[in-house]
Amino acid sequence: MSPSLPRVSANVGIPKASLQQVFDNLRAAGFSLVGPTARDGAIVLDEIARLDDLPLGWTDEQEPGRYHLRKTREREAQYFAFTVGPHSWKQFLHPARLRLFGAEKKNGDWVFRLPEEPPPHYAFIGVRACDLAAIGIQDRVLLSGEFRDPHYASRRGNVFVLAVNCGRANPTCFCTSMKTGPRVTGGFDLALTELPDVFLVEVGSEAGSEMMKDTSWESATAFDLGQAARVFQQAEKEIERHLTTDDLPRAVYDNLEHPHWDEVATRCLSCANCTLVCPTCFCTTVEDASNLRCTVAERTRLADSCFNRDFSHVFGGNIRPSIRSRYRQWLSHKLASWIDQFGTSGCVGCGRCITWCPVGIEITEEMNAIRTKATQ
């Protein structure tokens, strides 16, 4: 047992089993742990308590329109041998269903009140570099403008981030193009790199340091650091997919009438899967409910998608009645207008929209087609 805590920015090694101590420390500090677990044929994010809840020895195979989970023999002692699954952290920070406020009629007048549930304290276990970048993007969208989303702010302010460097990549990954990964570079409390026998831990904050209490940590050796570097170098080497970004947003704005929008519309089902799995897509709608006499009512915010027909409904008609116009809205927002709106791309290169598209539409390939001069 180490007598003191590792300092911020230190790299230390812990036996893999000691991660349980970090979990216990987090729980003792009042955090609810959320992390990856294998369920329903996928790696999903859910409440976890123990090391056993992590998907030990599971790996994923992803391609356009395809996701497959399998046990791996060559990585059977690894807890993080997969990449990103269908879930992302936005479901905890920006929940798909959230009660905004209630209304009650008292003596004939409406009184509005905020829900009184205290905001949760989440510890996110196993956040990948691309997803950490996605959280940063949602921070800009929901916290950095004239208005701030208090629901997001209260969840976000309490989050403890335990990040993980990727050691492999899937054919859908392109974080290197979006400059978000595969190595975690900031915005975490602790960052793990999984080595054969130990976790190398980079301490990113005071809170992170405190959660290393009683973990029998030891300073990392030059050998450990070299091994860790090879982990994310391996992931980087495996990334084959590429998206050119230096001509964005112009390449989209200049091609809003490109014939390729019609072509992609023949394949796109407008099912909204891409927006659901995207870790940055933030659009919402609202639902109103009341009792029969309409004396008690409440407002609920729900995840929405620009692929839904009603999304652009106005009195007198629908602004985007065609799949062509809805796909164009999605891609042009993600890769172009997002930059104007928030000073960052809306894409982190996680590849989820490619994997979970039922017909395997690839944002990288569609963008390439749209920037290529049409041949008549």
Place this chain on the structure above:
Amino acid sequence: MSVAFPATGIRNPVDPMLPRPAVIQAIKPEAAGVFTFSMAFANPADRDAYRFQPGQFNMLYLPGFGEVAISVSSNPEEPQVLGHTIRIAGNVTRGISRLKVGDTLGVRGPYGSPWPLEQAAGKNLIIVAGGIGLAPLRPVILSVLSHRDAYGRVLLLYGARTPADLLYTREFGRWREAGLEVNVTVDMGDENWKGKVGVVPQLFYFVRMEHKNTLALTCGPEIMMRFVIYEALARRVPKDAIYISMERNMKCAVGFCGHCQYGPNFICKQGPVFNFAAIEPFFGKEDF
């Protein structure tokens, strides 16, 4: 509820989506299926704090029904009582139309960009509106007419589908007396109609106007605004002297819901009033 970061919003620092109760003071029928609801915040502190600029809008919330974005149509110099001219179009507006004087509903705002009244000082104004599109321009008219000497010629070109759809007709006489040149047309007349028949942009053919030192402000259906811009440009009004008010689906009015995006703009933040030069690349693009 705790907020982890210091609040920067100037309106409701706790939750920009939480409405404040307001009481209906008066309901005035304006045209077929159109009413002006005048309301005042129930809380005197809200009444004192609230100020709006012509062209800005509020979110009106009818519990159990939903929320709608409605421009303030009353005089910005009398912000204690807020007029909202509402056309019954959907569930929420239908629900609001059943309310009576003394009923409460939720109001939050004001949101969005205003008409460029500061730049308009000393200039000629040509105000072009179609149908309910006159409502967001009424605060401009009221403000300009109460400081009439600060402006050059002020023209109103206004039209609606039928004579029964024309708004604020009872005020036209007063407006004319105060120095507004009111020109009206309808798409279809009736047996009593003795005025012009034709679409709004055609009114340009009946008026003589200066293109120099003139601002054009327009609000109405997008197709109307396209032709208004065409007529204004044809009369050598510069692109950056033309302002238009846009409409899109809107759920939150604070840039969170994503519904009102228009290229790089959010209608609720950069709009609804845009300088035409700034949105020309997107304006009129099909299904955009």
